[in-house]
Amino acid sequence: MGNPFDDFTSVERRNIFIYIVGIMLYKFGLEAFSGSITLLATDRFNQQNTFTNLAILQGLNQAFQCVGSIAIAPLIKRFPTKNVLSASVFIFGLLSAIIIIIDVSTGGKIPLDGKQRYGAWNSLILFPIYSIIGICHGMVELIRRVIPRDIVGGDVVKLKKMDATVHAFYEVAGTAGAFFSAFLVLRLGNALAPSMTPFLFVFSAIAWTFIGLLDADLENRKRLESLEDRSLLTQIGHGFSHFGLSVYRGVQIIFSSRKFIWLIPGYSIPLFTHRYLESQLTPAFAKRILNQGAYAQIMVGGSNFGELLGAIFVLFFARKIRTPIPWLRLDALCLLIIWILPFSYPAPEDALSYAWTLAAIWIPVSFGWAAGDVSLAAYIQASLAKMEKPDDKVSPLGAVMAFLYSFYIILYAVLGPVLGKVIDNSSKANDGDIRPALIYVGGVMYTVVSVVLMASTFIPKGSFAFNPSLIDDTAIEDEENLVENYHDDFKEPVKIAVIGGSGLYNLEGLEFVAEVSPETPWGKPSDAIIIAKNQAGLHVAFLARHGRGHYLTPTEVPSRANIAALKSLGVEAIIAFSAVGSLREELKPRDFILPSQVIDRTKGIRPSTFFEDGLVAHAMFADPFSAVLEEVIWAQRAVVEDADFHRQKTLICMEGPQFSTRAESNMYRSFGADLINMSVLPEAKLAREAEIAYQMICMSTDYDCWKEHEVAVTVEAVVANLKANTGNAQRLLSAILPGVQEVVESGKATEGLDGSMRFACMTAPEKRSKSAVQKLEFLLPGYYTICN
Numbered sequence: 001m002g003n004p005f006d007d008f009t010s011v012e013r014r015n016i017f018i019y020i021v022g023i024m025l026y027k028f029g030l031e032a033f034s035g036s037i038t039l040l041a042t043d044r045f046n047q048q049n050t051f052t053n054l055a056i057l058q059g060l061n062q063a064f065q066c067v068g069s070i071a072i073a074p075l076i077k078r079f080p081t082k083n084v085l086s087a088s089v090f091i092f093g094l095l096s097a098i099i100i101i102i103d104v105s106t107g108g109k110i111p112l113d114g115k116q117r118y119g120a121w122n123s124l125i126l127f128p129i130y131s132i133i134g135i136c137h138g139m140v141e142l143i144r145r146v147i148p149r150d151i152v153g154g155d156v157v158k159l160k161k162m163d164a165t166v167h168a169f170y171e172v173a174g175t176a177g178a179f180f181s182a183f184l185v186l187r188l189g190n191a192l193a194p195s196m197t198p199f200l201f202v203f204s205a206i207a208w209t210f211i212g213l214l215d216a217d218l219e220n221r222k223r224l225e226s227l228e229d230r231s232l233l234t235q236i237g238h239g240f241s242h243f244g245l246s247v248y249r250g251v252q253i254i255f256s257s258r259k260f261i262w263l264i265p266g267y268s269i270p271l272f273t274h275r276y277l278e279s280q281l282t283p284a285f286a287k288r289i290l291n292q293g294a295y296a297q298i299m300v301g302g303s304n305f306g307e308l309l310g311a312i313f314v315l316f317f318a319r320k321i322r323t324p325i326p327w328l329r330l331d332a333l334c335l336l337i338i339w340i341l342p343f344s345y346p347a348p349e350d351a352l353s354y355a356w357t358l359a360a361i362w363i364p365v366s367f368g369w370a371a372g373d374v375s376l377a378a379y380i381q382a383s384l385a386k387m388e389k390p391d392d393k394v395s396p397l398g399a400v401m402a403f404l405y406s407f408y409i410i411l412y413a414v415l416g417p418v419l420g421k422v423i424d425n426s427s428k429a430n431d432g433d434i435r436p437a438l439i440y441v442g443g444v445m446y447t448v449v450s451v452v453l454m455a456s457t458f459i460p461k462g463s464f465a466f467n468p469s470l471i472d473d474t475a476i477e478d479e480e481n482l483v484e485n486y487h488d489d490f491k492e493p494v495k496i497a498v499i500g501g502s503g504l505y506n507l508e509g510l511e512f513v514a515e516v517s518p519e520t521p522w523g524k525p526s527d528a529i530i531i532a533k534n535q536a537g538l539h540v541a542f543l544a545r546h547g548r549g550h551y552l553t554p555t556e557v558p559s560r561a562n563i564a565a566l567k568s569l570g571v572e573a574i575i576a577f578s579a580v581g582s583l584r585e586e587l588k589p590r591d592f593i594l595p596s597q598v599i600d601r602t603k604g605i606r607p608s609t610f611f612e613d614g615l616v617a618h619a620m621f622a623d624p625f626s627a628v629l630e631e632v633i634w635a636q637r638a639v640v641e642d643a644d645f646h647r648q649k650t651l652i653c654m655e656g657p658q659f660s661t662r663a664e665s666n667m668y669r670s671f672g673a674d675l676i677n678m679s680v681l682p683e684a685k686l687a688r689e690a691e692i693a694y695q696m697i698c699m700s701t702d703y704d705c706w707k708e709h710e711v712a713v714t715v716e717a718v719v720a721n722l723k724a725n726t727g728n729a730q731r732l733l734s735a736i737l738p739g740v741q742e743v744v745e746s747g748k749a750t751e752g753l754d755g756s757m758r759f760a761c762m763t764a765p766e767k768r769s770k771s772a773v774q775k776l777e778f779l780l781p782g783y784y785t786i787c788n
């Protein structure tokens, strides 16, 4: 098994590292902050309404988080994401210092004797401060979810690896942060405990400014800016109306079928009970039963650790547990553990050890929740991604998530204060003892949720099995399907193939059908071939030229096996993508070019013919590309945005893998070459020998090194431009498929090619080598016979 990080470029690895450092500092500071503000609020609010007020405070904060996350979207469109992230966390840091400043400046002190000594400030001030902080918190939470795309681009495999890694480190920091904040609260008191938070936030803001600016990010913003020439305020207003529209669309989708309706009890309600446990029940228990609010953070630490384990287990068992159903059932069962709360009678001297015991007990509770939540989120993404259409005003996935999250916020805002009141009343009636209330707001409520959650897991189609492999036609991750649905015996002919070059390792927007790995007489292709279909049901074969993960040099690409494998599937037309250097001023980086001619500057070390060892043939190659395919692609050039499209250019193919010297680059220009790459040959020659129509789509990534005073091409520049062009490439591909299908079905694509190699053979039948003929039988069955 290779290193899972091999997929990432060194720049991406560096950026991920910086991002993780920032996220850990942030999460550590956040735990210290949220833990102590909860304790501060419970301590400061009047005894009668402690938990009602706490719930209102938390509810307001969450509602404002929602506001922050909506308001941030236009900012991300205008400014580099990492800068918006740094700025938000910086302001969050400043705001988190306000309470400390107010407390200290009004006489607050460190509680040396264990008794809290607050300054003379009105507790009500917590409401506006914590609400405004909610806006910043919401902003940071949203950006931290979109920034991975700016770091690694739209590659799903990379995104998942990055998300999983970040998630793990995030929860590690969360666990450590929660435990440490208990210690800080005990030492510094509730108001001063988060004093390290502003520093940690500022450090994380600084760390994030070091994330390399991605051209993809810049490019996206430029495009969006030009599309949306509106003021920031108008855009923010637009963001809110779009959110409203999303929620409305979400309601329509959720209530449209049994496939979605169960997501309310499956996603929103467990999210509520989880958050309620951490931010209400646990602090209430610590304060009223353990008589030490700070111990709540010990239990929250246990809960965070459970979340970490839950997320890891989902990843680990992704192949075995294919749907969220088993995890959700486990979650439902674990919720019953909450019954421990009303029956806890720890002796005062055992309060600390009891807090640690509960921390351990919270591990399975939060494990169940996180496993259910992570797997359900993946399921929602997989099932709703299929509904996405390019011209949708509101993304179905965004709409469903907006509705589920809003449902949770409303639940919290409404139920929180009501349940808080129940706890307060119980406290009042029973001389501070909240155990009678915990029977209802803990045991009974969590049991009801457990039953509802368990029942909801039987709603989707096919969910009755203990561990269903598919519910409602969707497994946890479509990508896992790629591996599990793997079948080497896909029998229908696939007539169109796409060869992805550097930066293009999979097909987006097409539905996965199968994965095949044909063995050819020339060996195995670069990687397994993915067969996918578009919405019209057209099958397309996809092959990553350098392998997914880019492990083959241009010289090592097994072009014969690649072309032979595609031919064996029935392929008649190949659209090949390639990253090329530009040798002409007017062919700017990111432009698309359809070459019409090729110059061979490879070194003769790549096997470049199927005809050898006793079977000689000479294919015509005067026009190396398919004019018919070229016309189809050219007709769709308008889908490419912010770049020009050119045709009729000459592509020179060098050996590599090193780039050219300046002298060579100038020499190629003097040859009349317009573009340079390392991949078109022998691929195009072999396609010709296999009688497959072939057209390369070049994406210019650099000016090579012929420009005297400019920096020469680097892989980093190539990759950045390729990333920026991913959207264009995928759009172009979707647009040309119907036209390609038409010319293939009508036979126009292979006109002049069909049968051409039958007559290109020079070797007399009696002189043909048996083994060569046998090999060619795989490629061109029935063409060559032996007479002896």
Ligand SMILES: CSC[C@H]1O[C@H](OP(=O)(O)O)[C@H](O)[C@@H]1O
Binding pocket: 500, 501, 502, 503, 545, 546, 554, 577, 578, 579, 580, 656, 677, 678, 679, 680, 715, 718
């Ligand atoms: C990464 S720069 C050089 C590399 O990029 C091109 O690959 P592909 O044609 O597969 O996109 C070029 O031909 C070189 O192999």
Ligand SMILES: Nc1ncnc2[nH]cnc12
Binding pocket: 579, 580, 581, 582, 654, 659, 660, 676, 677, 678, 701, 702, 703, 704, 705, 713, 718
């Ligand atoms: N400058 C260059 N030379 C060769 N191949 C390339 N692929 C992308 N840029 C290239």
